[in-house]
Amino acid sequence: MGAAVVRAIKNFNLENRAAREISKAKPSAAPRHPSTRSLLREQMSGQADIKGEIVRKDDKLLSLLRDVYVNSRDPVSSAQDKDARTPTEPKEFRLPKGNHFDINIENIPKGKVSIVEALTLLNNHKLSPDTWTAEKIAEEYHLEQKDVNSVLKYFTTFEVKILPSEDKKAIQSK
Numbered sequence: 046m047g048a049a050v051v052r053a054i055k056n057f058n059l060e061n062r063a064a065r066e067i068s069k070a071k072p073s074a075a076p077r078h079p080s081t082r083s084l085l086r087e088q089m090s091g092q093a094d095i096k097g098e099i100v101r102k103d104d105k106l107l108s109l110l111r112d113v114y115v116n117s118r119d120p121v122s123s124a125q126d127k128d129a130r131t132p133t134e135p136k137e138f139r140l141p142k143g144n145h146f147d148i149n150i151e152n153i154p155k156g157k158v159s160i161v162e163a164l165t166l167l168n169n170h171k172l173s174p175d176t177w178t179a180e181k182i183a184e185e186y187h188l189e190q191k192d193v194n195s196v197l198k199y200f201t202t203f204e205v206k207i208l209p210s211e212d213k214k215a216i217q218s219k
Contacts, residue, residue, distance in 0.1 A: 155187040162186065167202045 153159055166186065169177040183193045
């Protein structure tokens with residue numbers, strides 16, 4: 046509640062106050078002390094040749110600057126450099142395994158699996174680990190052996206079990 050009141054007070058007549066600040070004369074430099082003013086005059090009068098040096102253009106330096114020619118190119122990234130050296134090999138694809146053809150997957154690169162295939166191979170290994178070994182899965186899906194071992198070690202499929210409670214009676218169907 047207090048924040049709303051403070052905000053209302055801060056924003057009261059805001060546009061008029063902003064316009065008034067903008068229309069004010071711009072601040073000028075602070076006035077110099079009289080002793081400083083006299084010291085500056087002495088320095089400028091005694092060093093007139095330095096003031097001329099600052100303003101004067103040096104023809105020798107200008108001629109050297111005209112001879113300078115800058116030619117720059119963007120640096121080639123290492124990825125582009127590798128692509129330029131080795132021609133790209135055509136990727137090998139394989140057809141999806143199983144009967145999940147309702148999904149619009151036409152081909153899968155070798156070394157990769159779809160989500161459905163990953164769940165299928167995990168479930169097959171879980172149900173019968175003797176027949177679906179890591180070697181057979183790697184051969185079947187064209188995968189690396191170490192990748193299959195890691196997947197089987199660190200991933201598992203969910204298993205949903207619905208258990209009836211002990212104290213409630215089950216509803217009898219008629």
